[in-house]
Amino acid sequence: MAFDFKLKHTDKNCGARAGKMITTHGIINTPVFMPVGTRAAVKTMSPDELKKIGAQIILSNTYHLYLRPGHKLIKEAGGLHNFMSWNKPILTDSGGFQVFSLGKTLKVTDEGVNFKSIIDGSSHFLTPEMAIEIQNDLGADIIMALDECPPYPSEKKHVKEAVERSLQWAKRCKKSHHSEEQALFGIVQGGVHRDLREYSAQNTVEIDFRGYGIGGFSVGEPHDLMLEVLNETVSFLPNNKLRYLMGVGNPTSILEAIGLGIDMFDCVLPTRIARNGTVFISTGRLNIKNALYEKDFGPLDSNCDCYVCRNFSRAYLRHLFKIGEILALRLLTWHNLSFIFNLMDHARIAIQEDSFLDFKALFNEQYQR
Incomplete structure (x- = not known):
């Protein structure tokens, strides 16, 4: 073709x-x-x-x-x-x-x-x-x-x-x-x-x-x-x-x-920062190494429907990362790429609806939190 x-x-x-x-x-x-x-x-x-x-x-x-x-x-x-x-x-x-x-x-x-x-x-x-x-x-x-x-x-x-x-x-x-x-x-x-x-x-x-x-x-x-x-x-x-x-x-x-x-x-940013313990979420970036998440049993991002957010808590992901478990790097990478792909999907929809500027403004407002 x-x-x-x-x-x-x-x-x-x-x-x-x-x-x-x-x-x-x-x-x-x-x-x-x-x-x-x-x-x-x-x-x-x-x-x-x-x-x-x-x-x-x-x-x-x-x-x-x-x-x-x-x-x-x-x-x-x-x-x-x-x-x-x-x-x-x-x-x-x-x-x-x-x-x-x-x-x-x-x-x-x-x-x-x-x-x-x-x-x-x-x-x-x-x-x-x-x-x-x-x-x-x-x-x-x-x-x-x-x-x-x-x-x-x-x-x-x-x-x-x-x-x-x-x-x-x-x-x-x-x-x-x-x-x-x-x-x-x-x-x-x-x-x-x-x-x-x-x-x-x-x-x-x-x-x-x-x-x-x-x-x-x-x-x-x-x-x-x-x-x-x-x-x-x-x-x-x-x-x-x-x-x-x-x-x-x-x-x-x-x-x-x-x-x-x-x-x-x-x-390389989404995958590289994931391997260093940082993920994109709808309100900005989250570093899973932070002690704040030791007993946080909620998902990485409550607005995300990816496999990682549906199945694993911040506490569990922090545990995996702290003990050097390879699964932590895989799951954090999975989430970050899912986040970016989902962002692109919604951007394409917004463009076709002539509402991209509104979509961008709303995303930026939430992300800056």
């Missing part, structure tokens, strides 16, 4: 949109949140459990899978879907963000990036063509162009160089990509500089991709500034293509971005 995106409805009071993404491995309703399965597994969760709680698509990481077990092995296994026994859609990133997070251990040229493995220190050279080759072998439904993601803060001169290099790499990625079953997305960069975001967006759109990632946000910049620049960036992207805000997973930030017209999200 060829990749396609159909915009179904835009809320008449804001930019929030509901759509349908068609892939070889299934249909995805947008807006959508993608849990991160960095090394071909969403930590603590099985594929069947992810399906039960509403996961439509997951994200895996090109950089980590290239280093271990290797893209050739995964191709031999029949691709990433077969390798991890996940028959729904998968998105793989290009590995660019992970490579550039290595800082001083890498060397960037117009040709590509020299970096050292975090596993054994061996040297590797990643080019745009290689990023596409790896992702072709992995067989994901959506793949990303290689881009340069400058840290925050960075001098504007450095950000501009990264934008120019990312545009050249995007052209090389598109030229190297020949799989009709995989949708290649370009990535808009530019930091917090409005003129560079406009320049990057317009030139990336000119190359013509199946969708557009927006990278370089949620890396330390002020939240309000992120939303302001994001709003302007979205205005330069085509209405009939998917818009993917990369690396944002806080519930309130997700809703703000949906209101600006974003369709796709991914982030």
Whole structure:
């Protein structure tokens, strides 16, 4: 089945949109949140459990899978879907963000990036063509162009160089990509500089991709500034293509971005904070390690109908976490992902009813408690 995106409805009071993404491995309703399965597994969760709680698509990481077990092995296994026994859609990133997070251990040229493995220190050279080759072998439904993601803060001169290099790499990625079953997305960069975001967006759109990632946000910049620049960036992207805000997973930030017209999200935040004992609830965040919950026999969230909230108390979950029981990490992760998926379900309904702003306002009011 060829990749396609159909915009179904835009809320008449804001930019929030509901759509349908068609892939070889299934249909995805947008807006959508993608849990991160960095090394071909969403930590603590099985594929069947992810399906039960509403996961439509997951994200895996090109950089980590290239280093271990290797893209050739995964191709031999029949691709990433077969390798991890996940028959729904998968998105793989290009590995660019992970490579550039290595800082001083890498060397960037117009040709590509020299970096050292975090596993054994061996040297590797990643080019745009290689990023596409790896992702072709992995067989994901959506793949990303290689881009340069400058840290925050960075001098504007450095950000501009990264934008120019990312545009050249995007052209090389598109030229190297020949799989009709995989949708290649370009990535808009530019930091917090409005003129560079406009320049990057317009030139990336000119190359013509199946969708557009927006990278370089949620890396330390002020939240309000992120939303302001994001709003302007979205205005330069085509209405009939998917818009993917990369690396944002806080519930309130997700809703703000949906209101600006974003369709796709991914982030390690829900699963990572769960493994550290923190969960999302309708009135904010709750840290299960707090002694306050030692004798609290109520659910994590009385407004949540997930498996965890229906069956286990705060006291029991705190007990599991305090004794180092693996089940605690699984259950807290289960709840956090259920919370996010439920949030997206309700957001889609609100958009279709032209009531997204009211939904967002009510959620924010409760969440701030």
